[in-house]
Amino acid sequence: MIQARVLIRPKEGILDAQGKAVEGALPALGFSGIEHVRIGRIVELEADSTDQLEELCEKLLANPLIEDYEIETVSG
Template sequence: MPRARVLIRPKAGILDPQGQAVERALPQLGFTGAANVHVGRLIELDVEDIAEVAGMCERLLANPLIEEYEVIELASASAGEPSA
């Protein structure tokens, strides 16, 4: 059964306060070389048909009005954790 990884990001141009908070925190730890930080969500699932995942994103996993999504097919699921 294929395993899908769905990456969900805030749409460009929409204020991302989580990304901003992380971006402000990094320099306090001495990491001064990071910019354009954005925070999204990661969803992984085993699916019978990888082609169905886009529909799942449109209807539930993401809100296309405010989020972008990207579907990545991983190596087929085995008993353990999938390897990317």
């Protein structure tokens, strides 16, 4: 089995509402010097082969209109 990790991030230029919410909360919690917060998803899974992973991302895991994804395989 292949261990795969898919990182899904909002595309550049797309509003990252979660990231903005975190940035907005930082000063009230006493944090400073932290910026450019972007929040995405990480999907970890085991697969028989890497063949289907691209299609899986396009169809199910990510929304290609507003999100970029990156597939990392740990063992082959």
